[in-house]
Amino acid sequence: MEEKLIPVVCPWCSVGCRFYAVSVNGYIKRVEFDYDHPKIPNRGKLCPKGVASYQFINSPKRLKKPLKRVGAKGEGKFEEISWEEAYRIIASKIKEIKETYGPEAIAFLSSEKITLEENYLIHKLSKAVGTNHLDFPGRYCQYSNSPARIAVFGTSAATNPFEDVAKAELVVVWGHNPAETAPVFFGQYVEKAILDNGAEMIVVDPRATRGHKYASLHLKPYPGTDLAVALAMLNVVIGEELYDKEFVQEKTTGFDKLKGSVEEYTPEWAEKISGVPAEDIRKAARLIASKRTAFLVNEGVNQHVNGLNLALAIANLIAITGNIGKEGVWSGVFPGAQCGFCSAMTGIAPNKLPTGKPVTDEAGREELERLWGFPIPDWVGFDLTTMVREIGNRIRMMYIVGGNIAKSMPNSGWVREQLEKLDFLVVQDIFLTETAKYADIVLPAAAWFEKTGTAISAERRVQRTYKAAEAPGEAKPDWLILVELARELGFGEFFKYEHPDEILKEINSVIPVFKGATPEYLAEHPEGCFFPCAEPGEGTKILFKNGFKTPDGKAHLQPVDWREPPEMPDSEYPFWLTNFRLVGHWHTNTMSGESPSLEKRWPEEYLMINPKDARALGIKSGDLVKVSTRRGSILVKAEVTDHVREGVIAMPWHWQANFLTLDEIHEKTKMAELKAVAAKVEKVEE
Numbered sequence: 001m002e003e004k005l006i007p008v009v010c011p012w013c014s015v016g017c018r019f020y021a022v023s024v025n026g027y028i029k030r031v032e033f034d035y036d037h038p039k040i041p042n043r044g045k046l047c048p049k050g051v052a053s054y055q056f057i058n059s060p061k062r063l064k065k066p067l068k069r070v071g072a073k074g075e076g077k078f079e080e081i082s083w084e085e086a087y088r089i090i091a092s093k094i095k096e097i098k099e100t101y102g103p104e105a106i107a108f109l110s111s112e113k114i115t116l117e118e119n120y121l122i123h124k125l126s127k128a129v130g131t132n133h134l135d136f137p138g139r140y141c142q143y144s145n146s147p148a149r150i151a152v153f154g155t156s157a158a159t160n161p162f163e164d165v166a167k168a169e170l171v172v173v174w175g176h177n178p179a180e181t182a183p184v185f186f187g188q189y190v191e192k193a194i195l196d197n198g199a200e201m202i203v204v205d206p207r208a209t210r211g212h213k214y215a216s217l218h219l220k221p222y223p224g225t226d227l228a229v230a231l232a233m234l235n236v237v238i239g240e241e242l243y244d245k246e247f248v249q250e251k252t253t254g255f256d257k258l259k260g261s262v263e264e265y266t267p268e269w270a271e272k273i274s275g276v277p278a279e280d281i282r283k284a285a286r287l288i289a290s291k292r293t294a295f296l297v298n299e300g301v302n303q304h305v306n307g308l309n310l311a312l313a314i315a316n317l318i319a320i321t322g323n324i325g326k327e328g329v330w331s332g333v334f335p336g337a338q339c340g341f342c343s344a345m346t347g348i349a350p351n352k353l354p355t356g357k358p359v360t361d362e363a364g365r366e367e368l369e370r371l372w373g374f375p376i377p378d379w380v381g382f383d384l385t386t387m388v389r390e391i392g393n394r395i396r397m398m399y400i401v402g403g404n405i406a407k408s409m410p411n412s413g414w415v416r417e418q419l420e421k422l423d424f425l426v427v428q429d430i431f432l433t434e435t436a437k438y439a440d441i442v443l444p445a446a447a448w449f450e451k452t453g454t455a456i457s458a459e460r461r462v463q464r465t466y467k468a469a470e471a472p473g474e475a476k477p478d479w480l481i482l483v484e485l486a487r488e489l490g491f492g493e494f495f496k497y498e499h500p501d502e503i504l505k506e507i508n509s510v511i512p513v514f515k516g517a518t519p520e521y522l523a524e525h526p527e528g529c530f531f532p533c534a535e536p537g538e539g540t541k542i543l544f545k546n547g548f549k550t551p552d553g554k555a556h557l558q559p560v561d562w563r564e565p566p567e568m569p570d571s572e573y574p575f576w577l578t579n580f581r582l583v584g585h586w587h588t589n590t591m592s593g594e595s596p597s598l599e600k601r602w603p604e605e606y607l608m609i610n611p612k613d614a615r616a617l618g619i620k621s622g623d624l625v626k627v628s629t630r631r632g633s634i635l636v637k638a639e640v641t642d643h644v645r646e647g648v649i650a651m652p653w654h655w656q657a658n659f660l661t662l663d664e665i666h667e668k669t670k671m672a673e674l675k676a677v678a679a680k681v682e683k684v685e686e
């Protein structure tokens with residue numbers, strides 16, 4: 001039988017690696033490296049997840065037919081129904097809930113695991129239904145760093161292409177473990193900077209990570225206390241007059257206020273809070289000020305209630321050291337999933353239009369109403385955590401596409417209790433997830449590899465991926481499910497699409513930054529283009545070369561104060577508990593758990609505990625321990641290791657960690673406390 005090589009973008013992380021799926025009769029046999037396109041970011045390389053990337057689509061557990069719940073919520077008992085019946089039930093429920101409570105009782109969740117086109121359609125459908133309660137689990141991803149960078153620089157996306165990381169003299173890896181979470185990026189660009197070009201590396205992480213062997217300095221703050229370290233770095237750079245004076249003078253505003261705001265935040269003060277030696281903070285600050293620096297900042301920074309302040313402090317540091325707007329530096333949001341930008345840039349948020357304008361902007365709404373042909377609601381909806389808080393009260397129905405919030409949201413026990421209270425839940429997924437078990441109707445989606453569409457990588461690279469396999473049973477691509485449901489709801493005239501190309505063409509005309517990312521250009525250029533792209537072509541590789549995206553073109557420095565994490569260790573819960581990702585697993589494990597070669601190498605979770613702490617509690621490696629926080633308890637095996645500092649315990653979050661985390665959120669960004677909570681550990685006598 002004939003083997004076809006189909007070009008595909010990797011379905012996992014936002015490095016955006018490309019490869020060929022070797023497809024025989026609609027079935028993928030294996031993947032092959034793509035050495036044909038030298039401009040693609042992975043240049044033929046893949047990580048373990050990339051090599052195993054097609055395995056989950058062949059899992060026997062894939063959803064194949066629409067399902068209707070027959071058992072209790074959460075139990076997982078369903079009967080198969082036809083697509084016609086599923087659409088009929090959903091459409092009549094939407095109408096009933098709208099009549100009883102109004103459209104503001106309905107919430108939609110979109111996904112970083114579906115294409116740009118599909119994100120756009122969810123946004124359009126939610127607005128057609130009449131609600132602005134729209135968000136995605138990526139709310140817990142970049143929503144500290146993103147608002148911070150928008151405040152300082154006017155836009156949050158990555159400033160430079162990945163290749164500029166290789167040209168940096170210093171790589172600062174702050175709350176990020178790219179050796180496991182963006183492995184090909186780490187190998188192709190970070191290691192190149194260090195091994196080939198002699199760059200130095202600073203790591204800021206309470207754990208030793210895979211890449212940290214290269215670090216000349218490893219700062220280990222207690223989880224959630226990095227803000228003290230960042231404020232002290234500003235104190236040093238300003239106090240010792242190490243900042244880029246010309247840059248500050250010409251390209252920034254607010255320097256005097258910033259200077260005044262950090263006077264008290266000395267390295268000695270920061271040491272008391274964070275446990276990081278004052279001298280190390282000084283050394284790091286001096287290095288950053290003296291070298292062309294790439295800042296790789298991610299979830300260890302983002303996922304805190306004080307993450308906005310921290311991200312603002314880091315953005316201030318980037319600005320005053322002049323590490324932006326030129327070659328050989330890097331900073332920006334690193335939206336981890338292959339379609340994080342697809343959700344963010346189609347305005348998946350409770351307060352945005354897909355054009356990027358706020359829902360409260362009357363002219364913006366009118367412009368979209370002219371393009372779309374139906375009225376757009378003008379009120380600001382709920383973010384994800386608030387939606388879940390409001391279930392049983394102001395939220396009666398949720399429609400969740402490609403998100404497993406029963407496991408990915410903080411405080412899973414509470415989330416599941418809330419999901420049970422919904423009048424009606426639709427889950428559209430490729431597996432019967434923990435969340436789907438609470439659904440009234442489950443819709444089987446075609447997976448990545450089984451549809452054509454657009455993905456966007458962390459360096460703003462817009463690329464097309466193509467259908468290489470047939471979906472199992474009656475599963476359909478998300479875009480088609482949304483189109484068919486829209487027709488059942490009577491919105492057929494606004495959803496006249498027969499192919500993802502038609503949706504992308506509409507996106508080209510509605511969302512200005514994607515104007516030039518046409519299906520034709522992307523088909524001819526496998527390496528894609530960098531958004532913003534005003535016309536078909538390479539797009540914008542480096543941002544801010546001619547000033548920032550603020551009204552006056554300058555970076556607006558934002559003084560911030562120290563803010564305590566919402567929960568700190570005490571006598572009852574004496575440890576700081578944090579969590580991290582493993583190279584071989586993906587989020588809530590729905591897909592990596594169904595990838596045999598990954599499951600075999602990364603079979604289970606574990607709790608990292610320092611030898612000194614372990615000794616005091618009589619714990620040895622392999623012992624079963626009970627970890628508790630004020631939200632709940634879990635059982636897990638201990639791994640005694642000096643890769644985590646004293647007083648801190650850490651575990652991968654792909655399994656149970658969110659039974660322990662905290663659903664408290666920042667008042668503006670709505671970011672929850674996903675990484676730093678107070679915990680206790682007890683040995684379980686077996």
Ligand SMILES: Nc1nc2c(c(=O)[nH]1)N[C@H]1C(S)=C(S)[C@@H](COP(=O)(O)OP(=O)(O)OC[C@H]3O[C@@H](n4cnc5c(=O)[nH]c(N)nc54)[C@H](O)[C@@H]3O)O[C@H]1N2
Nearest residue numbers: 175177181204223224298299300336337580581583586587
């Ligand atoms: N293999 C794999 N790759 C992935 C993903 C996956 O699930 N699996 N997910 C993708 C997604 S969506 C994202 S957003 C990215 C995330 O990518 P990363 O941000 O690299 O992910 P994490 O491992 O969660 O967190 C990074 C580091 O933060 C550290 N950390 C924890 N608390 C703190 C703290 O308070 N301060 C500091 N300084 N550090 C802290 C952890 O020890 C960890 O080493 O990865 C993407 N890539």
Ligand SMILES: Nc1nc2c(c(=O)[nH]1)N[C@H]1C(S)=C(S)[C@@H](COP(=O)(O)OP(=O)(O)OC[C@H]3O[C@@H](n4cnc5c(=O)[nH]c(N)nc54)[C@H](O)[C@@H]3O)O[C@H]1N2
Nearest residue numbers: 113137140141402403404408428429445447448587588590
């Ligand atoms: N404690 C803690 N919690 C965290 C984090 C953390 O670091 N620590 N990280 C946070 C971050 S950064 C993120 S991005 C979120 C992620 O949170 P989620 O997005 O909820 O997690 P996933 O497991 O990626 O869920 C994606 C779902 O999409 C389904 N899916 C895959 N492909 C398709 C498709 O083509 N169509 C459809 N319809 N469904 C599909 C998968 O089966 C899965 O159920 O988790 C957050 N939660």
Ligand code: SF4
Nearest residue numbers: 010013017047050184
């Ligand atoms: S680095 Fe990311 S995109 Fe590349 S092969 Fe690995 S998982 Fe896929």
Ligand SMILES: [Mo]
Nearest residue numbers: 141335336337
């Ligand atoms: Mo993420």
